[in-house]
Amino acid sequence: MTHMGLLLAAVLFVLGLAGLLARRNLLMILVSIEIMLNAAGLAFIAAGAAWNQPDGQVMFLFILTVAAAEVAVGLALVLQLHHQTKSVDADRANRMRG
Amino acid sequence: MHPAIYNALWLEPVIPFASSFVLLVAGRKMGRRAAAWLGSCSILASFLIALAIAVAWDGAPFTQTVWHWIAVGSFQVDMGLYLDALSVVMTLAVSFVSFLIHVYSTEHMRESEGYERFFAYMNLFVASMLTLTLANNLLLLLLGWEGVGLCSYLLIGFWYGDEANGLAGRKAFIVTRTGDTAFILGLFLLFNQLGTLDIQPLLQRAAAHWHVGAAAAEVAAFLLLGGAVGKSAQLPLQTWLPDAMAGPTPTSALIHAATMVTAGVYLIARMHGLYELAPAALFAVALIGFATLLLAGCSALTQHDIKRILAYSTVSQIGYMFLALGVGAWSAAIFHLVTHAFFKALLFLASGVVIHALNDEHDIFRMGGLRHKLPLAFWCFVLAGCSLAGLPLITAGFYSKGLIIWQAYSSPLGTTWLWIGALTGAFLTALYIFRLIFVVFYGSEKLAPQHFPGPAVQWPMVVLAFLSMVAGFIDLPVALGGGEHLSRFLAPALPLVAQARPTALGEIGSEVIAAIVFFVGVYLIYLFQLQRPSLTETLMAGGFTQGLHRYWYSDWGMDWLYDRALVRPTIAVARADQHDVVDLFFAGIGALCGGLYRGLRLTQNGQVRRYAAWIAAGAILLLVVGLW
Numbered sequence: 086m087t088h089m090g091l092l093l094a095a096v097l098f099v100l101g102l103a104g105l106l107a108r109r110n111l112l113m114i115l116v117s118i119e120i121m122l123n124a125a126g127l128a129f130i131a132a133g134a135a136w137n138q139p140d141g142q143v144m145f146l147f148i149l150t151v152a153a154a155e156v157a158v159g160l161a162l163v164l165q166l167h168h169q170t171k172s173v174d175a176d177r178a179n180r181m182r183g
Numbered sequence: 184m185h186p187a188i189y190n191a192l193w194l195e196p197v198i199p200f201a202s203s204f205v206l207l208v209a210g211r212k213m214g215r216r217a218a219a220w221l222g223s224c225s226i227l228a229s230f231l232i233a234l235a236i237a238v239a240w241d242g243a244p245f246t247q248t249v250w251h252w253i254a255v256g257s258f259q260v261d262m263g264l265y266l267d268a269l270s271v272v273m274t275l276a277v278s279f280v281s282f283l284i285h286v287y288s289t290e291h292m293r294e295s296e297g298y299e300r301f302f303a304y305m306n307l308f309v310a311s312m313l314t315l316t317l318a319n320n321l322l323l324l325l326l327g328w329e330g331v332g333l334c335s336y337l338l339i340g341f342w343y344g345d346e347a348n349g350l351a352g353r354k355a356f357i358v359t360r361t362g363d364t365a366f367i368l369g370l371f372l373l374f375n376q377l378g379t380l381d382i383q384p385l386l387q388r389a390a391a392h393w394h395v396g397a398a399a400a401e402v403a404a405f406l407l408l409g410g411a412v413g414k415s416a417q418l419p420l421q422t423w424l425p426d427a428m429a430g431p432t433p434t435s436a437l438i439h440a441a442t443m444v445t446a447g448v449y450l451i452a453r454m455h456g457l458y459e460l461a462p463a464a465l466f467a468v469a470l471i472g473f474a475t476l477l478l479a480g481c482s483a484l485t486q487h488d489i490k491r492i493l494a495y496s497t498v499s500q501i502g503y504m505f506l507a508l509g510v511g512a513w514s515a516a517i518f519h520l521v522t523h524a525f526f527k528a529l530l531f532l533a534s535g536v537v538i539h540a541l542n543d544e545h546d547i548f549r550m551g552g553l554r555h556k557l558p559l560a561f562w563c564f565v566l567a568g569c570s571l572a573g574l575p576l577i578t579a580g581f582y583s584k585g586l587i588i589w590q591a592y593s594s595p596l597g598t599t600w601l602w603i604g605a606l607t608g609a610f611l612t613a614l615y616i617f618r619l620i621f622v623v624f625y626g627s628e629k630l631a632p633q634h635f636p637g638p639a640v641q642w643p644m645v646v647l648a649f650l651s652m653v654a655g656f657i658d659l660p661v662a663l664g665g666g667e668h669l670s671r672f673l674a675p676a677l678p679l680v681a682q683a684r685p686t687a688l689g690e691i692g693s694e695v696i697a698a699i700v701f702f703v704g705v706y707l708i709y710l711f712q713l714q715r716p717s718l719t720e721t722l723m724a725g726g727f728t729q730g731l732h733r734y735w736y737s738d739w740g741m742d743w744l745y746d747r748a749l750v751r752p753t754i755a756v757a758r759a760d761q762h763d764v765v766d767l768f769f770a771g772i773g774a775l776c777g778g779l780y781r782g783l784r785l786t787q788n789g790q791v792r793r794y795a796a797w798i799a800a801g802a803i804l805l806l807v808v809g810l811w
Contacts, residue, residue, distance in 0.1 A: 102799055105792070105795055106792055106795060106796050106799070109792070114792075175790075175791050175792055176790055176791075176792070178789070178791065179788065179789025179790055179791075180789060181787070181789045182787065182788050182789035
């Protein structure tokens with residue numbers, strides 16, 4: 086049972102990473118990051134269930150709040166970027182090229 | 184108790200120095216007239232102080248410490264001035280001739296650019312020269328020594344718009360610096376061995392520590408001689424002086440004839456106690472003087488630039504002074520130094536009148552017949568020329584040179600062949616200076632004079648002409664019924680020549696032969712130049728004489744030799760090593776960093792997703808490494 090939970094978390098994480106790398110739309114990238122965060126949370130809960138410890142669930146609550154804060158900041162940045170470049174394409178925002 | 188006026192000694196160099204500073208800073212604002220007045224009056228003030236001190240002179244040496252200059256452990260150097268008979272004579276001669284030449288310059292330089300700058304440099308020169316002559320320690324002497332070298336450089340390249348002048352200045356600086364390096368090494372050696380640089384204690388310690396012929400004394404004397412040879416344009420470092428004639432004529436008169444170039448003579452006379460301990464070095468001094476006076480005399484005979492003839496003549500006359508020093512006739516050298524300052528300065532000032540009158544013409548063969556149009560210059564040339572060549576009995580040069588010729592023969596260190604060489608030099612002197620006079624002032628007029636000298640140019644020349652005649656009487660030999668006043672005056676500072684060695688001829692005999700040599704020389708050149716010019720053509724027709732003429736004209740090929748042996752290899756090495764070999768290592772480090780930077784810069788491409796991919800790859804790598 087535990088193994089299935091961890092496996093699901095791993096699948097979700099890889100899906101999120103693939104989305105992060107493949108999508109150019111910043112909103113979709115944010116969504117991918119959310120998926121990865123939740124995959125990490127799922128892994129904590131699965132681990133907590135496996136060892137009969139509440140710590141995993143405590144960690145998940147932390148991740149939930151961090152994710153909420155991250156989305157708020159991330160969306161604000163996306164809005165700013167859209168303001169300046171009239172697009173939400175991540176590859177267009179490459180003015181820091183060395 | 185010393186006379187009160189001695190306390191003003193420090194003002195002698197300080198007044199010209201302060202005036203030079205004012206002229207450099209505010210010369211342009213004060214205007215030409217004021218600059219000329221300030222420049223001349225500061226020298227006059229120095230001269231008056233020197234004169235007052237000489238009048239009050241009581242014979243006892245006087246040391247004035249202005250302040251402590253350097254004090255590091257046992258290395259103590261003061262800004263100290265030392266007054267003895269030698270420095271009294273030197274400061275008097277230097278400041279007086281300088282004053283006359285400054286007055287001359289107020290008019291002569293009037294049409295030149297940088298009038299104020301000229302006076303600033305000249306005043307700085309006089310200040311340095313007086314520092315040199317008054318210094319009580321070798322380090323302060325070196326300061327004055329380098330100061331006059333700097334002024335020489337600045338004034339040779341005074342008209343810096345012409346590249347040749349700048350190159351001549353650079354050559355003078357580098358060649359004299361070659362000698363100065365030896366001088367400084369000598370200073371190191373003396374301090375290392377004797378523990379002081381103050382001249383009088385140093386000479387006392389040298390006499391106490393070293394026996395005659397000690398290796399350290401010889402080496403130190405030779406090293407100081409190196410400095411003297413460079414500064415005084417003696418063999419083998421004489422090549423800079425003829426080129427130094429690129430400077431304005433008053434500069435040539437003051438620095439490159441009357442004062443600075445005789446600094447080497449002064450140095451050796453000042454350090455005579457050291458040279459008495461170093462017979463080999465002293466003999467080298469005599470030998471250098473002997474060779475230089477002959478070689479430069481021959482070169483002077485072939486030149487056709489009026490100032491270059493006088494320059495070679497200066498080299499040759501300083502050769503006489505070195506010869507006198509080399510045979511231990513210290514005061515004879517100083518005597519000739521003083522009379523030479525008068526008549527050679529006069530020759531240069533008169534040549535300046537001629538050159539200016541003919542619109543900067545230097546070639547004597549494009550001049551001629553000037554004796555009616557420029558009578559003052561003509562008579563100055565005749566009087567100074569007679570003095571230089573040694574017209575018997577009535578000229579200063581006859582007595583000073585006659586004394587050197589006699590001492591080269593009769594002093595315990597003298598020999599017959601030194602005497603014969605000195606007489607040959609006197610013969611050459613008569614030839615080259617009267618060749619110049621006959622070519623420039625006799626014959627048909629080729630260029631008409633355009634400018635005629637005013638009073639400020641004429642008066643200094645008249646005074647110098649007078650001195651060129653009578654200055655000899657200050658040291659009239661006993662054999663001719665005189666009192667040898669200068670030698671006796673200098674005796675406390677410069678010992679008299681020891682008992683003369685037995686010679687076949689007496690002093691009168693030597694003087695008579697010198698007089699005969701003068702007349703024969705003048706008659707010969709009269710014959711060849713004026714009476715029978717065809718003789719000169721016959722003489723110059725031969726291949727040998729032409730070759731010899733070319734050889735002498737090129738200063739015995741010394742310039743050529745130095746150019747091939749030293750200048751060109753140095754430049755070639757510098758060219759080859761333009762991109763410093765040692766630098767390759769450091770340039771390599773730079774190139775490596777540059778390469779790394781260009782490689783890493785590629786990763787910073789602004790693509791956020793690419794960064795994420797690298798982070799993921801890094802994380803996976805860490806996991807793999809961690810789990811392995």
